[in-house]
Amino acid sequence: MSDAQHDEVRQDTDLIDVIVKDHRAFEAVFVALERGGPDTEGRKDLVDHLIAELVRHSVAEEQFMYPAAKSRLEDGADIVAHEIEEHAEADEVMKALEGLGPEDDRFEPLVERLIADVRHHLDEEERHLLPRLRAACDEEELQFLGYKVLAAKEFAPTRPHPHAPHTPPGNLVLGPGVGFIDKIRDALAHRDV
Numbered sequence: 525m526s527d528a529q530h531d532e533v534r535q536d537t538d539l540i541d542v543i544v545k546d547h548r549a550f551e552a553v554f555v556a557l558e559r560g561g562p563d564t565e566g567r568k569d570l571v572d573h574l575i576a577e578l579v580r581h582s583v584a585e586e587q588f589m590y591p592a593a594k595s596r597l598e599d600g601a602d603i604v605a606h607e608i609e610e611h612a613e614a615d616e617v618m619k620a621l622e623g624l625g626p627e628d629d630r631f632e633p634l635v636e637r638l639i640a641d642v643r644h645h646l647d648e649e650e651r652h653l654l655p656r657l658r659a660a661c662d663e664e665e666l667q668f669l670g671y672k673v674l675a676a677k678e679f680a681p682t683r684p685h686p687h688a689p690h691t692p693p694g695n696l697v698l699g700p701g702v703g704f705i706d707k708i709r710d711a712l713a714h715r716d717v
Contacts, residue, residue: 539670583680
């Protein structure tokens with residue numbers, strides 16, 4: 525493997541790069557939703573896709589990134605508690621959106637709230653948590669954590685479960701099983717997420 529290929533692989537699994545790449549993808553969906561597109565059915569599909577990706581991202585962070593922050597940062601426990609609280613708030617909004625469509629009067633205000641809440645969370649992570657994690661972890665650890673986050677997203681739930689555990693060991697034990705059940709539910713509902 526050439527140095528350039530090795531650098532590309534390293535970049536692809538660096539924890540900070542993995543998290544920020546997800547954040548940029550969320551922002552692109554936020555912009556599409558704020559511009560009023562797509563049509564009613566497509567809008568519901570886009571929100572469903574956003575919710576599935578947010579859930580996967582949150583679960584992976586809670587399983588791997590937050591424990592690293594807790595152990596590596598002096599005030600890590602406080603930071604993680606705050607981040608998990610923000611995830612729980614977003615879970616509640618996503619759960620409220622789950623059965624609604626754009627024709628429901630509650631749909632758009634909930635989408636707007638979700639976008640605002642998640643934007644705030646992403647901004648805080650990028651300005652405060654991620655730079656500190658990069659400084660506290662060596663390159664090898666960041667690569668390993670990024671790989672674990674990517675793998676966890678494959679098995680993570682696709683629907684919000686606000687009452688599920690958000691911290692290890694509960695989320696590590698229940699997450700894959702819940703993810704499997706969500707994927708069955710998605711298939712039965714023809715929900716392509």
